[in-house]
Amino acid sequence: xxxxxxxxxxxxxxxxxxxPVPDEMVKKLLAAAMQAPSARNQxxxxxxxxxxxEVLDQVAQTSPGAGWATKAPLGIxxxxxxxxxxxxxxxxxxxxxxxxxxxxxxxxALGLGGVWTGGYPNMDRANGLxxxxxxxxxxxxLSMVLIGYPKSRPEPEDRFKEDRVHYNQx
Amino acid sequence: xxxxxxxxxxxxxxxxxxxPVPDEMVKKLLAAAMQAPSARNQxxxxxxxxxxxEVLDQVAQTSPGAGWATKAPLGIxxxxxxxxxxxxxxxxxxxxxxxxxxxxxxxxALGLGGVWTGGYPNMDRANGLxxxxxxxxxxxxLSMVLIGYPKSRPEPEDRFKEDRVHYNQx
Numbered sequence: 396x397x398x399x400x401x402x403x404x405x406x407x408x409x410x411x412x413x414x415p416v417p418d419e420m421v422k423k424l425l426a427a428a429m430q431a432p433s434a435r436n437q438x439x440x441x442x443x444x445x446x447x448x449e450v451l452d453q454v455a456q457t458s459p460g461a462g463w464a465t466k467a468p469l470g471i472x473x474x475x476x477x478x479x480x481x482x483x484x485x486x487x488x489x490x491x492x493x494x495x496x497x498x499x500x501x502x503x504a505l506g507l508g509g510v511w512t513g514g515y516p517n518m519d520r521a522n523g524l525x526x527x528x529x530x531x532x533x534x535x536x537l538s539m540v541l542i543g544y545p546k547s548r549p550e551p552e553d554r555f556k557e558d559r560v561h562y563n564q565x
Numbered sequence: 566x567x568x569x570x571x572x573x574x575x576x577x578x579x580x581x582x583x584x585p586v587p588d589e590m591v592k593k594l595l596a597a598a599m600q601a602p603s604a605r606n607q608x609x610x611x612x613x614x615x616x617x618x619e620v621l622d623q624v625a626q627t628s629p630g631a632g633w634a635t636k637a638p639l640g641i642x643x644x645x646x647x648x649x650x651x652x653x654x655x656x657x658x659x660x661x662x663x664x665x666x667x668x669x670x671x672x673x674a675l676g677l678g679g680v681w682t683g684g685y686p687n688m689d690r691a692n693g694l695x696x697x698x699x700x701x702x703x704x705x706x707l708s709m710v711l712i713g714y715p716k717s718r719p720e721p722e723d724r725f726k727e728d729r730v731h732y733n734q735x
Contacts, residue, residue, distance in 0.1 A: 398673075430575065444730060447733050483683070496666050499602065
């Protein structure tokens with residue numbers, strides 16, 4: 396799939412078939428995630444792959460946004476690792492966001508669909524996820540991307556807004 | 566270009582030909598940016614397109630990271646707009662990061678190359694950019710993506726790290 400078609404047609408998918416995501420696809424999603432740009436290439440990230448029904452059901456209880464996990468065959472919690480950060484401290488949020496988006500784009504290219512659910516900066520959400528999977532204090536969940544084979548896919552939506560573009564001056 | 570090829574081969578480009586980026590490509594980059602996912606679809610972003618040499622030279626003075634702007638024919642400052650944010654306050658950083666990455670991926674698909682230079686949370690950097698383009702206080706620069714026709718493109722680099730992957734528990 397062409398990158399424009401992918402970017403322009405991507406929508407959040409929140410309802411999936413009851414069918415596991417093959418391991419080789421999970422590997423591709425993780426490879427795409429780690430290929431994201433990061434501040435001074437610090438790559439200060441960790442990934443928790445959730446593919447056990449009971450763990451997905453447990454994380455679903457941690458916040459309303461995580462609730463979709465009850466239907467998802469796969470979750471990837473994208474975390475910043477404070478013990479790996481370089482001089483670019485604070486930019487881990489952006490690095491992990493880029494990794495999260497690469498997972499979503501790669502998923503769509505594989506015929507999968509997903510949704511980005513939020514962790515940090517809502518610390519109730521982040522701590523809820525961290526507790527279920529037993530993260531050390533230095534590892535903070537930025538997002539949980541839920542993925543699977545879509546039951547259906549929302550129609551593409553054009554979000555271009557001319558009034559958000561300014562040339563050379565505000 | 567296939568999305569995997571794009572994601573897996575993308576590297577930062579910091580040296581460009583002295584050749585403007587056509588307006589229709591700029592429009593495509595902006596469309597890709599605004600198609601990014603955002604928290605509850607709040608789309609709390611603004612984009613400042615820099616295509617005047619004197620403005621690019623001015624922003625280049627604001628930080629070492631922005632210095633590459635002296636060579637770039639195009640810059641896009643991706644900003645969070647605090648006056649548009651929804652209930653998902655604080656997530657604008659992630660939304661604008663996703664928009665920044667879409668610009669880089671779309672650029673590569675068009676035969677262009679770019680680099681993500683940092684603004685927020687380094688407020689010296691963010692305020693430096695804001696001052697040059699005259700942003701209101703409610704609009705905060707997250708990044709400045711510099712783009713052009715690459716003089717050369719760094720070789721792809723495999724960043725996959727097995728030890729960053731954990732299954733169901735840390």
